[in-house]
Amino acid sequence: AQSVSQHNHHVILSEAASLELGCNYSYGGTVNLFWYVQYPGQHLQLLLKYFSGDPLVKGIKGFEAEFIKSKFSFNLRKPSVQWSDTAEYFCAVTPTDSWGKLQFGAGTQVVVTP
Amino acid sequence: DAGVTQSPTHLIKTRGQQVTLRCSPKSGHDTVSWYQQALGQGPQFIFQYYEEEERQRGNFPDRFSGHQFPNYSSELNVNALLLGDSALYLCASSRRTGTEQFFGPGTRLTVL
Numbered sequence: 001a002q003s004v005s006q007h008n009h010h011v012i013l014s015e016a017a018s019l020e021l022g023c024n025y026s027y028g029g030t031v032n033l034f035w036y037v038q039y040p041g042q043h044l045q046l047l048l049k050y051f052s053g054d055p056l057v058k059g060i061k062g063f064e065a066e067f068i069k070s071k072f073s074f075n076l077r078k079p080s081v082q083w084s085d086t087a088e089y090f091c092a093v094t095p096t097d098s099w100g101k102l103q104f105g106a107g108t109q110v111v112v113t114p
Numbered sequence: 115d116a117g118v119t120q121s122p123t124h125l126i127k128t129r130g131q132q133v134t135l136r137c138s139p140k141s142g143h144d145t146v147s148w149y150q151q152a153l154g155q156g157p158q159f160i161f162q163y164y165e166e167e168e169r170q171r172g173n174f175p176d177r178f179s180g181h182q183f184p185n186y187s188s189e190l191n192v193n194a195l196l197l198g199d200s201a202l203y204l205c206a207s208s209r210r211t212g213t214e215q216f217f218g219p220g221t222r223l224t225v226l
Contacts, residue, residue, distance in 0.1 A: 004156075032213070043118075044157075044204070044217035051213060090156050100147055100208065101170050102215065104156030 002027045004093050006105035014113050015083055021076040021108050023091030033074040034092040034102070035065055044090070050074065061085070086112045116141065118207050118218035126224045127195050135190040135221045139207030146188040147215060148180060149204040157204055163188055164210050192223075200225045 007022035025031065035047040048059025055067040065076045074091060091105040119138045127133050139146050145164040149157035159172035163182035182188045186207075192199055202222050206215035 036217075043219045044206075046214055046216075049213065092156075098170055100145060100162050100215065101159050101172070102147070102149075102157070102206075103159065104149075106154070106156050 002093070002095075002103055004091055004103050004105040006089075006091055006108050008108050009106065010109045010111075012111045012113065013081060016080050017112075019076075019078045019081045019085070019110065021089055021091075021110070023074045023076065023105060025072050025074070025091075025093045025103075027072075027093060027095060030096045031093045032096060032099070033065075033067060034094075035059065035063070035074070035076050036090045036092060036104075037087045038090070038107075039087045047076070047089075081110075081112050083112050083114050086110060118205055118216050120203075120205050120218040120221050122221060123219070124222045124224075126226065128226050129195055129197060131195050131225075132191065132193045133195060133223060135192075135203050135205075135223070136187065137190070137205030137207075137218060138187045139205075140216050143207035143209055143212075143216070144186050145208045145210050145212075146182060146186065147206045147208070148188070148190045149206065150174070151202040151204055151220070153201070160190070195225045197225050199223065 003026045005024045033050040036044045050057045050067045058064045090107045092102045121136045147162040148160040151157040162170040166182045177193045179191045202220040204220045205218045208215045
């Protein structure tokens with residue numbers, strides 16, 4: 001069965017610290033990969049996506065993610081976080097043969113302290 | 115440009131009742147997907163509609179049904195509500211040939 005696993009449920013860090021959130025998926029075929037963010041009181045927004053090509057993808061607000069096919073991973077990174085990055089982050093996967101059927105991880109709550 | 119809109123914002127029902135949630139997609143989008151997000155969990159795919167037909171379905175019972183109208187808006191219906199149906203219900207829209215789903219703010223359903 002398909003699954004998406006996010007390594008941490010809750011992360012607390014200080015401003016200017018680096019952030020890395022882990023995501024692993026289990027699926028037998030090819031997939032498209034996404035990171036979504038939900039800021040407090042707002043709806044889910046797309047941070048970045050990977051479909052093919054360069055496995056290092058850059059998204060909005062200084063975020064990037066690296067797809068490592070051999071490890072079935074798609075980890076999210078930001079070199080220096082700000083207080084405004086406090087949010088819940090979701091990794092999501094959709095098989096290329098059933099576009100639109102997003103499978104989400106459980107999410108990681110990130111709290112950035114001033 | 116209005117994004118995805120959903121109504122109502124909040125809803126309280128009792129067990130056994132039926133509920134209808136509504137979604138209007140982002141302008142230019144023809145595909146609507148519905149997700150259920152229980153507290154502390156990621157969204158779970160319920161089903162997807164385009165061309166007024168259900169095209170894909172997740173692991174949800176038949177109590178969950180939907181509809182898409184000619185203007186691409188959509189409804190999610192849940193019959194015989196259970197306590198476990200309490201959740202945030204999210205609607206997402208996209209172009210059929212697009213690469214991104216845009217999410218609405220959700221409808222918070224509480225079943226007592």
